[in-house]
Amino acid sequence: MTKYGFIGLGNMASAIIDGMKNSGQYDMRNVYGYDTVSSKANECGVCACDSIAQLCKTVDIVVLAVKPQILPKVLPEVKENALQALIVSIAAGKTIDYLAQALYENAPIVRVMPNINARVGASTVAFCANASVADEQKKLVETMLCTIGTVTELPESMFSVFTAIAGSSPAFTYIYIDALARAAVQAGMPKAQALQIAASSVFGSAKLVMESGEHPYALADSVCSPSGTTIDGVLTLQENAFESTVHKAIKAVIEKDKRL
Numbered sequence: 538m539t540k541y542g543f544i545g546l547g548n549m550a551s552a553i554i555d556g557m558k559n560s561g562q563y564d565m566r567n568v569y570g571y572d573t574v575s576s577k578a579n580e581c582g583v584c585a586c587d588s589i590a591q592l593c594k595t596v597d598i599v600v601l602a603v604k605p606q607i608l609p610k611v612l613p614e615v616k617e618n619a620l621q622a623l624i625v626s627i628a629a630g631k632t633i634d635y636l637a638q639a640l641y642e643n644a645p646i647v648r649v650m651p652n653i654n655a656r657v658g659a660s661t662v663a664f665c666a667n668a669s670v671a672d673e674q675k676k677l678v679e680t681m682l683c684t685i686g687t688v689t690e691l692p693e694s695m696f697s698v699f700t701a702i703a704g705s706s707p708a709f710t711y712i713y714i715d716a717l718a719r720a721a722v723q724a725g726m727p728k729a730q731a732l733q734i735a736a737s738s739v740f741g742s743a744k745l746v747m748e749s750g751e752h753p754y755a756l757a758d759s760v761c762s763p764s765g766t767t768i769d770g771v772l773t774l775q776e777n778a779f780e781s782t783v784h785k786a787i788k789a790v791i792e793k794d795k796r797l
């Protein structure tokens with residue numbers, strides 16, 4: 538039985554652990570955790586380890602789930618004690634090269650980028666692996682990540698783009714949903730009701746794009762009836778640079794990510 542160990546039991550680790558639990562595919566007696574706050578392992582429902590060394594010596598897959606700035610503290614201990622384990626890092630912005638230099642020679646490393654929607658099992662996740670990762674190890678990671686959402690293998694060179702359109706874009710979408718709701722409030726609808734309606738409409742639109750396979754512009758055209766109401770709204774968005782503003786926001790994220 539493969540043993541999994543999480544270093545850092547914060548928001549993202551607990552979302553993945555919840556995904557594993559809810560999937561019913563894992564015996565949680567094979568899932569371990571270490572956090573500086575010792576009560577967190579119990580709260581997450583994993584077997585508690587007293588140290589990083591103990592965790593690394595116990596498990597087959599070590600998941601690095603601390604903040605990126607904490608990694609330099611954690612990696613030397615991982616290097617010393619995880620001599621054969623597969624290393625999975627979810628730390629934003631930390632490349633495979635960076636991790637490889639801090640770990641034992643030829644360590645198998647998988648870099649993962651989840652997004653915040655993991656909290657409801659609807660994350661959009663990318664991963665890439667170095668040449669030391671065996672196919673069956675890749676499969677194990679992919680299966681674990683599928684418990685929190687949709688998983689895509691991507692070349693590492695695309696991670697900045699992924700960060701923009703999947704890591705950051707939920708913030709844009711939340712703001713868009715709120716803007717729809719506030720506009721409804723201005724037109725007289727109570728905010729709580731408007732939020733539910735706006736969020737449901739965004740959710741349904743995403744589902745239709747994904748399930749119909751139709752081009753988003755074809756779907757937009759199908760909503761715009763001749764001399765109807767929607768075309769006036771679409772035109773107002775175009776006049777106010779809706780699409781080019783989205784492009785600028787995505788470009789800003791990619792450029793910032795590359796500078797980090």
Ligand SMILES: NC(=O)c1ccc[n+]([C@@H]2O[C@H](COP(=O)([O-])OP(=O)(O)OC[C@H]3O[C@@H](n4cnc5c(N)ncnc54)[C@H](OP(=O)(O)O)[C@@H]3O)[C@@H](O)[C@H]2O)c1
Nearest residue numbers: 545546547548549572573602603604605627628629651653
């Ligand atoms: N949250 C997201 O939406 C998201 C999305 C993509 C990627 N990520 C990545 O996921 C990683 C974790 O993020 P998060 O949001 O889950 O952060 P978090 O909630 O702060 O979790 C990190 C956990 O690690 C603990 N910790 C700190 N130092 C430690 C050490 N030396 N050894 C063991 N545990 C230690 C922290 O304890 P204290 O709180 O006591 O310091 C905390 O419980 C980050 O690298 C982040 O870039 C997160």
